[in-house]
Amino acid sequence: KAGVTQTPRYLIKTRGQQVTLSCSPISGHRSVSWYQQTPGQGLQFLFEYFSETQRNKGNFPGRFSGRQFSNSRSEMNVSTLELGDSALYLCASSLEIDSPAFFGQGTRLTVV
Amino acid sequence: GENVEQHPSTLSVQEGDSAVIKCTYSDSASNYFPWYKQELGKGPQLIIDIRSNVGEKKDQRIAVTLNKTAKHFSLHITETQPEDSAVYFCAAIDNYGQNFVFGPGTRLSVLP
Numbered sequence: 001k002a003g004v005t006q007t008p009r010y011l012i013k014t015r016g017q018q019v020t021l022s023c024s025p026i027s028g029h030r031s032v033s034w035y036q037q038t039p040g041q042g043l044q045f046l047f048e049y050f051s052e053t054q055r056n057k058g059n060f061p062g063r064f065s066g067r068q069f070s071n072s073r074s075e076m077n078v079s080t081l082e083l084g085d086s087a088l089y090l091c092a093s094s095l096e097i098d099s100p101a102f103f104g105q106g107t108r109l110t111v112v
Numbered sequence: 113g114e115n116v117e118q119h120p121s122t123l124s125v126q127e128g129d130s131a132v133i134k135c136t137y138s139d140s141a142s143n144y145f146p147w148y149k150q151e152l153g154k155g156p157q158l159i160i161d162i163r164s165n166v167g168e169k170k171d172q173r174i175a176v177t178l179n180k181t182a183k184h185f186s187l188h189i190t191e192t193q194p195e196d197s198a199v200y201f202c203a204a205i206d207n208y209g210q211n212f213v214f215g216p217g218t219r220l221s222v223l224p
Contacts, residue, residue, distance in 0.1 A: 004155075033211060043156075043201065043214040056210050090155055097210045098144045103155035 025093030118215030
């Protein structure tokens, strides 16, 4: 069974630009969660989607948004990038929110 | 919401020794506790998990114990090997937000 796939692996963007990250979950998993990982703040929850609906959202500004498609693939978008948005963005998929969650390799975003 | 603390932040052990990482959580309603291992440049990998109706779970050299009364759970690694060197994260479900809350991580170094 293929694991969680995130693309791209690395991104360099300029302040003020926007970026879209993609996540393909494990086949059959309908819950997709996104996390931001930084050395200072650790792993922080961004949002969770289940069957194309955002069920939960973490404490991030509205510049961070996401969506989920009918095939459970998910994208997250960050608009008006700031230097502080530089981080590893991780996607995790699971059958349900309290089921084992499996992470992708992450997308390393650098904002310059 | 849920708050997860994790200790120690760094741990060095000799190859063959045991390693123990401890976590405490705040929400008594939390019922699912996974542990993740993250190697450099990779996403977190689920290594073991435990539900609140179980006190202990073992998988080869890895075990997790849960004390619901004290609201703490621990990861035990026996006969450590150099390839066990990584950052380990514990997590608990935030039953309000229905998302994982992660501990700050423990950097384990197994010295040959």
